[in-house]
Amino acid sequence: MLHHLIRQAAQNGFGDGMSLAPLSAPSRRGFLKAIGAGAGALVIGAHLPMPALAAEAAPKIIGPADPRPHAFVIVAPDNTVTVLAKHLDKGQGIVTGLATIVAEELDADWAQVRGAFAPADQKLYANHFFGMQGTGGSTAVANSWDELRMAGAAARAMLVAAASARWSVPAGEVTVAKGVVRHAASNRSATFGELAEEAAKLPVPQQVKLKDPKDYVLIGKADLHRLDHVSKTNGTAIFSMDIRRPGQVTAVLARSPRFGGTVKSVDDAAARKVPGVIEVVSLLVGVAVIARNTWAAIKGREALTVTWDDAKAETRGTDAMLADYRKAAEKPGSVAANKGDADKAIADAKAKGGHAVDGEFVFPYLAHAPMEPLNAVVALNPEGGCTIWAGSQFQTVEQMVAAHILGCKPEQVKIDTQWAGGSFGRRATTNADYIAEAVMIAKAYPKAPVHLVWTREDDIKGGRYRPLFLHKITAAVDAKGELVGWKQRIVGQSFMAGTPFEAVMVKDGVDATMVEGASDMAYPVANLAVDAHTLASPVTTLWWRSVGHTHTAYAKEVMIDRLAKAAGKDPVAFRMGMLKDHPRLAGVLKLAAEKAGWGQPLPQGKGRGVAVHESFNTYVAHVADVTVDAKGQIKVDRVVVAVDCGEVVNPDIVKAQMEGGAGWGIGHALRGEITMTDGVVDQANFDSYLPLRMSDMPVVEVHIVPSHERPTGAGEPGVPTVAPAVANAVFSVTGQPLQTLPFSRGGIVS
Amino acid sequence: MVRINVNGEERQVDVPEDMPLLWVLRDELNMTGTKFGCGIAQCGACTVHVDGTPTRACQTPVGMLTPDSKVTTIEGVKGKAAQAVQAAWQKLDVVQCGYCQSGQIMSAIALLTDNQTPTDQDIDAAMDGNVCRCATYVRIRAAIKDAAQTMRA
Numbered sequence: 007m008l009h010h011l012i013r014q015a016a017q018n019g020f021g022d023g024m025s026l027a028p029l030s031a032p033s034r035r036g037f038l039k040a041i042g043a044g045a046g047a048l049v050i051g052a053h054l055p056m057p058a059l060a061a062e063a064a065p066k067i068i069g070p071a072d073p074r075p076h077a078f079v080i081v082a083p084d085n086t087v088t089v090l091a092k093h094l095d096k097g098q099g100i101v102t103g104l105a106t107i108v109a110e111e112l113d114a115d116w117a118q119v120r121g122a123f124a125p126a127d128q129k130l131y132a133n134h135f136f137g138m139q140g141t142g143g144s145t146a147v148a149n150s151w152d153e154l155r156m157a158g159a160a161a162r163a164m165l166v167a168a169a170s171a172r173w174s175v176p177a178g179e180v181t182v183a184k185g186v187v188r189h190a191a192s193n194r195s196a197t198f199g200e201l202a203e204e205a206a207k208l209p210v211p212q213q214v215k216l217k218d219p220k221d222y223v224l225i226g227k228a229d230l231h232r233l234d235h236v237s238k239t240n241g242t243a244i245f246s247m248d249i250r251r252p253g254q255v256t257a258v259l260a261r262s263p264r265f266g267g268t269v270k271s272v273d274d275a276a277a278r279k280v281p282g283v284i285e286v287v288s289l290l291v292g293v294a295v296i297a298r299n300t301w302a303a304i305k306g307r308e309a310l311t312v313t314w315d316d317a318k319a320e321t322r323g324t325d326a327m328l329a330d331y332r333k334a335a336e337k338p339g340s341v342a343a344n345k346g347d348a349d350k351a352i353a354d355a356k357a358k359g360g361h362a363v364d365g366e367f368v369f370p371y372l373a374h375a376p377m378e379p380l381n382a383v384v385a386l387n388p389e390g391g392c393t394i395w396a397g398s399q400f401q402t403v404e405q406m407v408a409a410h411i412l413g414c415k416p417e418q419v420k421i422d423t424q425w426a427g428g429s430f431g432r433r434a435t436t437n438a439d440y441i442a443e444a445v446m447i448a449k450a451y452p453k454a455p456v457h458l459v460w461t462r463e464d465d466i467k468g469g470r471y472r473p474l475f476l477h478k479i480t481a482a483v484d485a486k487g488e489l490v491g492w493k494q495r496i497v498g499q500s501f502m503a504g505t506p507f508e509a510v511m512v513k514d515g516v517d518a519t520m521v522e523g524a525s526d527m528a529y530p531v532a533n534l535a536v537d538a539h540t541l542a543s544p545v546t547t548l549w550w551r552s553v554g555h556t557h558t559a560y561a562k563e564v565m566i567d568r569l570a571k572a573a574g575k576d577p578v579a580f581r582m583g584m585l586k587d588h589p590r591l592a593g594v595l596k597l598a599a600e601k602a603g604w605g606q607p608l609p610q611g612k613g614r615g616v617a618v619h620e621s622f623n624t625y626v627a628h629v630a631d632v633t634v635d636a637k638g639q640i641k642v643d644r645v646v647v648a649v650d651c652g653e654v655v656n657p658d659i660v661k662a663q664m665e666g667g668a669g670w671g672i673g674h675a676l677r678g679e680i681t682m683t684d685g686v687v688d689q690a691n692f693d694s695y696l697p698l699r700m701s702d703m704p705v706v707e708v709h710i711v712p713s714h715e716r717p718t719g720a721g722e723p724g725v726p727t728v729a730p731a732v733a734n735a736v737f738s739v740t741g742q743p744l745q746t747l748p749f750s751r752g753g754i755v756s
Numbered sequence: 757m758v759r760i761n762v763n764g765e766e767r768q769v770d771v772p773e774d775m776p777l778l779w780v781l782r783d784e785l786n787m788t789g790t791k792f793g794c795g796i797a798q799c800g801a802c803t804v805h806v807d808g809t810p811t812r813a814c815q816t817p818v819g820m821l822t823p824d825s826k827v828t829t830i831e832g833v834k835g836k837a838a839q840a841v842q843a844a845w846q847k848l849d850v851v852q853c854g855y856c857q858s859g860q861i862m863s864a865i866a867l868l869t870d871n872q873t874p875t876d877q878d879i880d881a882a883m884d885g886n887v888c889r890c891a892t893y894v895r896i897r898a899a900i901k902d903a904a905q906t907m908r909a
Contacts, residue, residue, distance in 0.1 A: 097853030097890045231849055238854030239845040241789020241830035245855060248788035256783070281772060299783035300792070301775045377793055377801060377855040377889045427791075427855025428889050462794040658849060662895070666852055669891020692798035692887060701880035703893035 077130065078157040079108050081165070085185070085199030087114045089154075090124040092131035092139060093146040094399045095234070096376070096426035096433065097666075098721040099659035100146045102232045104154055106655050107147075110224045111158030111217060112165075114198065115185030121233045126401035126421035138402035142434045142549070144622035144719020147655055151717055159214035161205075168205035169196055219653065219714050228657045234425065246424040249383045249395040251455035255284060257447045258303040258459055260312050261292040264319035264685040265469055266544025269293060269312060276309040286310070287450040294447045300459055320544040321685040324474060328368065331476040331497040331541065339495055339537035340515030343525035346533030351491030352482040359485035361572035365565050367479070368746045369557040370679035372472040373695055374550055378427020379465050380440040384408075384448035385455035391418025392448060396441055397426025399433035407438035408445045430551040430670070432470060436505035439470065466695045467687040471680055472550035473499040475520075477561040481531075487573030489584065491533040494561070496520055500540045501547040515540065519549065523558030523726070528591055528620060529566070529584045545682075551670055552722040555621040559726035560733070560747075563617035567734040568743055577616050577734065578604050590650050591618055593711055594627040598648035601709050602629035611635065612643075615734025617727035624723035625650040625711075628668070628731035630704075634739045640754050642672055642704040642732055647724065649708065652715035660720045664708040667724020673698025675729035677750045696750075758818050761825065762787070763832025773819025777811075778802045780818045781829060789830035789858050793887070800886030803859035804829050810866040812885075830858040837868040840903035848899045852890035860886045864900050872907045874900060 080088040089105040101121035109119045124131045131139045134149045162182055169187045170177040173194050181188050188195040224230060237243035262268065272293050274286040282302025287294045293312055297303035322330070356362050382396035391414040398404055398421045405416040412419075426433060444458035460468065475498040482491045500517035502508050511518055516525075516538050525536040550556060570580035578599045585592040595618040599605075608614060611634050618627040631644040647664045654660050677696040681688045689695040733744040736754070749755045757768050760777075762785065769784045778795075781787045781804070790813055793801030797812035804813045805828040806821065821827070841864045844850075851857050860883070867874060867882035874882070879900055888896070 097851075099852065231846070232851065234854060235846050235849050235851055238851040238857050239842050239861060241858045243854050244788070247792065247855075248782075250786055250788070299771075299775075299779060301771075301779040301783070304795075375889060377791075377799070377853060377887070379792065426853065428853040430889070459792075462796075462799075662849065662852060662892070665894045666891045669893060670889075673891065691796050692794050693796060697799075697887045697889060698891055698893075699887060700883040700893045700896065703891065703897075706894050 077124070078154055079112065079161050081161060081198045081202045081205070083199050083202050085118055085197045086120050087112065087118050087185075087198065088120045088122050090122050092124040092133070093141040093150070094123075094397060094423060094426055094429070094433070096397060096399070096429035098146075098663060099232055099656065100141070101234065102230070103147055103655045103659060104150055105233060106224050106230060107151065107154040108158035110222055111155050112162045113182040113184065116224060116230055118185050118198070119233065123423035126398065126405055126419070126423070128402040128405070132402070138400070140400040140402060140434060142399065142431070144624065144722045146719070147717045148623070148719060155216050156214055159216055160211055163211045163214055164205040164208050165198055165201050167208050168201040172196070172201070172204060225653070225655050226657060230656060230658070232659065243425050245378050245427050246383060246396045247378055247381050247427065247459070249424065249457065251383060251385055253454040254383065254457055255296050255298065255451070255454045256300045256303045256457045256459055257294045257296045257444075257451075258300075258307045258461065259289075259292045259294045259443055259447070259464070260307050260310050261464065261468065262314045262319065263467070264314065264316050264321065265546060266319040267314040267316050268318070270315040271313045273311040276311070277306040280306040280309050282306075285451055287447065289443075289446050289450065291443055291446065294450070296447070296451050296456065303459070304461065316685070318544065319685055320682075323683045323685070324371065324681045327474060327543065328476065331474070334539040334541060335476055335478050335495050335497050339497070339539040341537050342516045342521040343534050343536040345531070348491045348493040348533040348535035351533035352480055352493065355482035355484045355490050360483050360490070362480055362482040363565065363568045363572055365477070365479045365561070365568065365743065365745055367475075367477040367557070367561045367564070369475040369477075369560070370681065370747060371474045371545070371547075372550055372674055372678050373466050373680055374428075374430040374432035374470075375465055375695060375697070376426070376428025376430060376432055379462055380432070380460040381458055382441050382444040383455055383457045384444045386412075386448055386452050387418070387420070390414050391420070392445060393420045393422060394441060394445070395422045395424055397429065397433055398423045398441070399426070399429055400435065400438065403436065404438040404441045407442050411442060411445045412449060431549040431553070435470060435548060436507055462692065463690045466680070466689050466691060469546035470548035471545070472556060473501065473547040475557045477557065479561060479565055481565055481569055483569050483573040487575055489529060489531055489569060492531045492535070494524055494536045495538070496524065496536070496558075497539040497541060499543055499545070499547045501549065503540060503542070519554045521558065522554040523619065523621060524562060527562055528588045530587065552621055552725040555619065555722075555726040559617065559619040559621070560730045563619065563727060563730035564733050564737070564743055564745065567615065567737055576605075581616070581618060590625045590711075591620055594618060594625045594648040594650050597709050597711060598627035598629045598646050601648065601707065602631070602646035604629060611739065613735040613737070613739035615731045615736070615738055617730040617734060619727045621723045621726050623718040624720065626723045626727050628727040630728065630731035630735045632732060632735040632739070634736060638740070638754055639756055640736055640749065642702070644705045644707070645672075645728060645731070646707045647709065648711065649720070649724065650711035650713060651720050651723065652713050652717040654710055654713070655717060657710055660710055661708040663720040664724040665706045667722070668706050668728045669698050669703055671725045671728035672704070672732060673702065675732060675747060675749055676702060676755045677748050679748050679751075759823060760818060760821055760827060762827045763829060764826070769818070771818060774817045776814050777804070777816040777818050777821070777827065778813035781813060787829055787831055791855055791858055793856065793859070798887070799856070799859075800863060801856050801859040803862040803886065805833070805862060805866060808866070808869065810863050830862060833862065833865060835869075836907060837865045837903070840906040841865050841868060841899070844899040844903035844906065848895050848902065850892050850895040850899050852892055856886060856888045860888065860896055864896070864903070868900065868904055868907060872904050874904055
């Protein structure tokens with residue numbers, strides 16, 4: 007659902023005069039040179055007719071038909087095959103995944119395959135689900151699947167045609183395997199590199215034949231290594247933090263300690279005296295200290311005296327905000343789902359021997375805190391515009407925002423995307439926040455390339471959090487133990503409100519990202535009422551790995567266990583009985599339960615819990631095993647994951663995403679929270695915003711459902727169900743539902 | 757001028773003595789394999805070896821190093837443990853975003869240099885100071901055990 011809304015938003019434009027006009031291509035020759043492909047390279051894209059696809063998943067090229075090939079694969083005379091990733095790799099392995107799709111259809115040898123990030127070009131490299139270039143919503147494989155298969159197949163056909171012409175043999179007799187083109191009858195063969203130059207002169211075929219999945223030699227195979235597994239183990243992988251341009255200076259920015267605060271006055275005399283500090287500039291967004299190196303910039307900022315104007319700032323603490331949320335929850339909100347009569351169904355159930363269960367759930371603000379603190383290098387270009395080196399996730403938005411700041415055209419903003427040291431949603435913002443800051447500083451200090459570096463404190467205190475949420479739920483099972491009524495009220499902030507995405511993401515007062523996973527829950531409740539209150543605050547919020555499902559799946563799945571208990575039913579059996587029309591959800595639930603040994607007796611103090619959910623068109627179930635010790639402290643021992651994400655391109659990467667997703671979900675459920683006192687964030691760094699560490703990490707066993715359904719995502723869907731599975735495991739031991747997050751609030755986590 | 761020995765080379769840098777080794781490596785010597793993650797020795801992304809001991813470079817003022825101190829970074833780390841650890845990391849495809857992995861690897865090398873039969877508790881103790889937000893911990897643990905086996909063989 008999310009990606010459809012983003013696409014609509016992108017089509018409708020970004021407001022502020024920033025429409026999504028087609029952007030022109032960067033210099034193809036310059037780009038080939040930059041990646042070392044050189045002259046005579048075969049450059050293939052997919053300007054091929056897209057096949058008819060299921061409506062739900064159909065990618066769609068936005069804008070007029072593009073006469074230029076989309077450059078996705080480059081076969082160079084040195085026999086390398088470079089696959090251009092239009093998506094950001096922030097750890098999820100997408101460069102490897104996209105390269106695998108191309109290499110499969112091309113019949114390349116995996117050892118000759120390289121990955122590179124595509125330049126920023128909305129027209130060539132739009133995410134078909136978004137209509138703009140960007141990565142998110144676990145869409146990368148799904149939206150690249152067709153175009154990259156066709157690009158690989160087209161390149162293969164051209165290499166075959168070149169060989170056929172060179173050897174004067176019928177193309178039908180030419181075979182390709184492991185990067186070698188062969189004519190068996192005449193015992194001739196050639197490498198891709200040897201044929202690249204001739205192939206590049208041939209027309210791109212308008213029709214290509216794609217492989218039958220049974221013939222795959224790379225897709226679905228577990229023994230392919232990630233393309234970044236060497237560079238990221240010897241220190242040579244370059245992140246934007248590592249970019250060093252000639253003459254580059256480093257900037258740090260002093261920002262208001264309260265969200266919504268602005269600069270009232272600045273005394274920079276002491277800062278300017280710090281050795282290495284070059285310049286101090288006041289901007290709309292704060293005060294930038296520019297220095298010879300990062301240390302001097304940090305010391306310079308410490309020496310600044312800034313007085314802030316808090317007239318429009320958030321001055322409440324999170325306790326006061328939560329009290330306001332509770333007050334709002336007393337009244338009906340904007341309707342997100344309304345079927346039957348939930349109030350009546352719940353009352354009837356109570357009156358006729360059934361059971362009603364009430365739950366109040368509190369979810370804290372959460373920071374993304376990617377390991378690489380946010381940063382970007384910006385150099386103004388002599389011909390106008392600028393070049394940005396960043397772990398760029400929403401390239402089109404960043405081009406438009408930078409162009410707006412500099413007064414140039416979006417296509418004059420070049421983006422050199424780098425490996426990103428994590429994101430979890432943080433780098434995909436509707437206003438290009440940290441990149442906009444860097445461009446503003448570069449504009450104010452045009453003498454040298456500027457590297458804006460956020461410190462960890464800037465990051466933890468810097469907002470764009472997963473919003474604080476309150477859920478109030480009443481649900482009932484009837485005397486037979488059937489779920490008959492569900493009433494849910496969700497209170498929180500909308501991170502779409504006030505952005506260019508609002509017009510389509512917020513319908514009838516409900517932000518779709520607040521209620522996804524609740525208003526559309528798979529359990530067939532005849533009487534369902536879900537409503538929402540959107541409360542405003544200057545505290546900035548954002549999507550955070552798995553978005554609304556981070557809280558809706560938790561509340562739903564914890565309530566389901568409470569209802570199962572009230573109905574006297576086994577948690578797996580209770581769910582299974584409600585998933586008859588959802589075979590893929592039932593499938594992962596059954597698989598996880600079987601593999602975990604569901605139903606086998608557990609020793610005293612051990613608990614087992616389950617949760618199942620669909621997000622981003624992927625189906626995941628978790629079974630968690632916990633120990634609750636004599637003091638009531640919990641430890642997560644083992645997690646069993648079952649995932650159905652359709653056709654799996656790289657099983658080991660899907661496995662890694664499930665392992666990481668489990669860690670992400672558990673870590674934040676245990677101790678993750680951002681709180682505020684009088685509007686000032688209480689946490690500052692990893693000593694107070696406590697991350698998951700090695701000793702917290704359980705054993706994780708991943709089971710992938712074999713499938714030839716269209717591929718869907720794996721980056722986010724491994725998150726939503728792990729925390730409720732853990733909570734349900736604790737519930738099975740203690741009988742106490744965990745409804746306030748993080749668990750450390752309840753004193754059960756050290 | 758501060759003189760330091762990094763990866764066996766004598767280097768001179770014109771920096772204040774309170775500048776952390778992290779920034780000397782990254783900003784003055786352009787050795788960017790050692791990462792900035794938190795600045796307060798809470799994440800381990802900046803882990804280097806000083807005379808073989810895993811050390812958080814972000815909390816090591818460069819002036820505190822003695823003229824004899826030998827700093828080893830991810831760019832220069834060598835030996836049996838380093839080889840085994842890096843090979844295991846590659847074999848098991850440990851990395852995701854990869855930003856923390858220089859530090860993880862430096863901590864793991866130090867652990868295995870001292871202890872080639874690490875228990876899970878030993879691994880927890882040696883590695884708890886290294887944060888991975890991608891939560892690659894399952895594979896880090898497996899890779900340490902794999903590397904230990906290689907070293908014992």
